[in-house]
Amino acid sequence: MRLSRRLILKSAGALPLLAGGLPLLGLQARAQTAPAAVPPILFVHGNGDHAALWITTLWRMESNGVPRERVLAINFTDPLARSDDKVEQPNRSSTEDQRRELGEAVKELQRRTGAARIALVGNSRGGYSIRNYIRNGGGADVSHAVLCGVPNHGIYDWGDGINNEFNGRGPFLRGLNEGDSEATPGTAFLTLRSDGNDKYAQPDGRFVGKPGTPTGVTSDGPALRGATNLVLGALDHREVAFHPRAFREIYKFIAGVEPLRIEIVPEADVKLSGLVTGSPGGVVTNRPVAGAMVEIYRVSAETGERLGGLIHSSQTGADGRWGPAQVNPTWYLEIVLTSAGSTTTHIYRSPFPRSSEIVHLRAARPLGTADAGAGAVVLMSRPRGYFGLPRDVVLIDGKEPKDVKSGVPADSVTTLRLPASEVGRPVVTIFNTERIVARAWPASENRIAVAELTY
Template sequence: MKTTRRQFVAATAALSAAALLRPLSTAFAQAAAPPPIVFCHGNGDHAALWMTTLWRFAQNGWPKDRLVAFNFTDPLARSDDAVPMPGRSGTEDQLRELTAVVRTTLARTGSDRLALVGSSRGGNAIRNFIVLADGASQVSHAALCGTPNRGVFHWPQAPGSEFNGAGPFLTRLNARDTDVVPGTAFLTLYSEGNDKFAQADARLIGRPGVPTGITTEGPTLRGATNIGLGPLDHREVAFHPRAFRELYRFIGGREPALIGVQPDSEVVLDGLVTGNPRGVPSNRPVGNAEVEVWRIDPGTAARRGEPLARKTTGPDGRWGPVTASYEDCLEFVVAVEGHPVTHTFRSPFPRSSDVVHLRPAPPVAEAERQAGAIVRMTRPRGYFGIPRDVVVLDGREPSDVTRGVPTDAATSVRLPAGEVGRPVIGLFNEERVIARAVPLAENRIAIAELTW
């Protein structure tokens, strides 16, 4: 029987990975099982951002059932931590949800302790659990990535903000002579100048020329291992390959055997549809969402064959599972009442994942409604840094991306009605994603979502 290129590449990758991981698997078998790891996402985000990190841990021998990325229900922080706001959460809400996940993870795995890894605001919940809620006995390792441990600002204004270094929440966390707790190892990963939430000037949070009272070292902790990751941005210090290496070394106690993600011969994808028609990011599952998944041409984004899946979600919001190849470019179509029909175009998924969460786009702004089509390119696991990065959408560098410190995770192109249906190519450094312009007149919008 003739071996196809796809079969050859998959087999070669599998053999190479197996050879590299054999010593690691033996080490894990001889030692105690590695601790479960719970990953906490940041403000307004969801568990899907940890997808590439989960792939890297799993392919380096970490048992998949010991890797937990969960959704905070209402991920966006309140303006005042003590004042309830519809669709938003306070620090006590996040503490309650993290405590429940820790409890269930320890019970399910039979472990005495676990590791916690947080991106940005997720680190606030981790510190709250360990320092203020006496959770240290359950946590062997705590890794905080870009967490604003001294605040995003230190002002008398907005005194109740969770992100105010002078506010009650961070004042309580930072009141002791050390920021760590005996028995729990602490790591911080931070940007050396490119974190938009660790800047001396408040320009990037809307108050140019006003001192924030915060420095580049704002995410560090007294008594922790603090590692600067050069020019990585606020999100990259959690999700970049460089961040993974430090997380693996910190929790696993050794260098990872693999950094680049190796493909699986068969890829199974699943996740939730979440959303809120009021425009507030939400991780509440959406029932009665219409979901289609299509295999598309990698050069034109034209659909190939019949849909891989067509489903109406139940109350749990789950849209899968769907089986694909590691070479398949995919289009996800999500229709939810109160949102535009969202066509999300993705470059191939090299490995399986059950956190491919789908959020429909928010309603289109009035100023954009005259366009024939809108295509947005988004980067959930980092920001666009110009001139740091190559950023090209539809053949030109975007004008709506702030230059200098990486600040923006989305850029858009508007097309006239006569160009509806044509392919639109997005480039970010070495990643290429291709979308097709869909008619805004039908309340449809296209998203070219980057993976890396």
């Protein structure tokens, strides 16, 4: 359903403040009226991910006046797909598991807001659960569906691995794509895709372990017959969901008008909380970790050194939740995560401009054979996109990383290993205009530092 600007302006009423309490700067008349006709929105993450990837999108929604209680991001219990959708695997989910959990989240958002229909926005595998839910009985609940980088015709189209949900030849995707329209009637569909820079929409199989083998898929793979299909240029597989350019299209499609702003408006007081989740048997999950300790320090933007003492400490209970921690929106932070059987992880973050309850934490990977002999291990991580060379400026400790491949962006983590003589020193990480300084912690104490980018 497309909503006219006149209807939105008429039905919104007065909204003088943003969800976080700050007045809008300029365009007040339009800002006061735009959000009320926007349906509640549920954001759906992809394979192996969690709700926190949507944090900047939620902040942008709030900065456009959408009330915080009308947006929700799901955490699938077991976010990784099975190798064979019909065969159980520990801590992995089937397409039916995902459909069921999404349905529960839809009903919860409807209950919370009183809305008869909501909008769904999904990245990658998250779009599969959205399509599956709408096609198999949930269409009456969903007014809009936005599919961002979703491999709607598979990552490959092969005769083997036929029951893998990412196989375009398999029964799952054939079932979703059959008929004259691949978009279920009654729900407005939008697809967002890359112009050749999505690693999971490539004609060659090198990103799925078979270089030189044709996949049978092209950059047009995410498009659907019957949907509005947009190409967002050279954005990568995740950026087509989390980039400011993607936000504009998501908001415009659902609200029926352009967003009032793209930038994130800071709040005066910021409260942070989230989940600590684990990786049993080396499989990433969103299952809560009890007894984990979360400590937060304010650090220098220039050196990564701690400024003063501890500003927050909490231990998770059975639900895995930590916080809330109150911080200033200008502070650079070090978040220390300690949990039994896991690597002690020092996470360095840029300032949080707004509050969030989805600052979810997972311990860094275990130290492995490649780390043997290293005095310190520092990771630079970009959860909401990939490092593209030469597209992006990517520097860790003053050098372009050698473990990031050029061409189609495919790597979201790069690793720096330092000798024991350099433990404790600052490590500068730069991704385009975002700069984070981490400290090199001793690997001998089972510690890893992570410079986690926000953008």
